[in-house]
Amino acid sequence: MLRGYVLHARPYRESSMLLNLLVDGLGRVDAVARVGSGKRSIKSIVQPFQPLLFQLSGRSDLRTLTQIESASPAVPLTGDALYAAMYLNELLVRVLGNHQSGEALFFSYHQSLLALAKGFEQTTLRYFELKLLSELGCMPSLVKDADGADIQADGCYRFIPEQGFTPFIGDARRQEALPGSTLLALAENRLQQEDWQAAKVLTRQLLRPLLGDKPLLSRQLFARRGGNLPREPQPPSRGEK
Known part of the structure; x- marks a missing residue:
């Protein structure tokens, strides 16, 4: 069986x-x-x-x-946790297929559902997204920059597709500026609340080529509910530089 x-x-x-x-x-x-x-x-x-x-x-x-x-009772999911689990399902349906089966993802998915059943946390989504990206060969190194140098916790980085992370020169408050401390926290599965926003921006950027331009329905449903499911990062307003 x-x-x-x-x-x-x-x-x-x-x-x-x-x-x-x-x-x-x-x-x-x-x-x-x-x-x-x-x-x-x-x-x-x-x-x-x-x-x-x-x-x-x-x-x-x-x-x-x-x-x-x-095999066992259904995983009990309600509220924010249910919408988060719906997001994981839609993500997998959209990304897997066309010779990308995700054969090593079952255990991580199962563990993510069990974690969500205990209560919704953004970190559960981030860690599963990283596992998915790694399984598909789309995950850059989180400990080395594009030139092979160690990521510095006190540094700031920008992700360049097909290259990796490069030192960010400019206003560290800009959305594309990723703290080195967040990259290292992601690599070591020790995200803290102060890392959530930057981690969300990064995983959305990494997933965008796989998902295309079609919005995820689970995000739209959650937005109508007024919940906290991570949404697509918005471009800077015209007043930002």
Whole structure:
């Protein structure tokens, strides 16, 4: 039996569902599952945040899910934590695929859900984003700059795509200025509240080429709710230099 989570589900024909899954050891898998109808329907467990056990058959891009059962109770997520978990799901669906399966991401995703179940924290999202970027080969070094020199905690840096971090010369208050202390904190999984904004700016910059210009619906939903889910960084106003 394989274990996995549903990232996204939608109805398919009368008694089946099309599923985007994150499967342990396989990563992103798209499958169709017969869930039945009436009292015998298993639709209630073929849902996001419910750990599942199942079998997969077929060799095409759309597999068949069979022998489906719950592995444990659904991860209890409410409020901000639920919206944050929805963000992780949408992020994975959007980024994985096209030969990028994310086969090593299952455990990190599972641990992130368990952490969110204890309470929403931005650090949970940042660490998972870094794991995702590393898995896809898109994560620059957080301890060495573009020239191979050590990142300095008291320094300030700018990220240059396909190069890495370069020393930032200018007003350290500008959004693109990244404190060296934040980069090192990210590298060592020890983010503090004072690092949150810079870390959010960095991960959004790193994820943008993978996500494209289409907005994430989970961010829009959270914004309407008035929550704290990280949003896209805004460009400087005309008054800023």
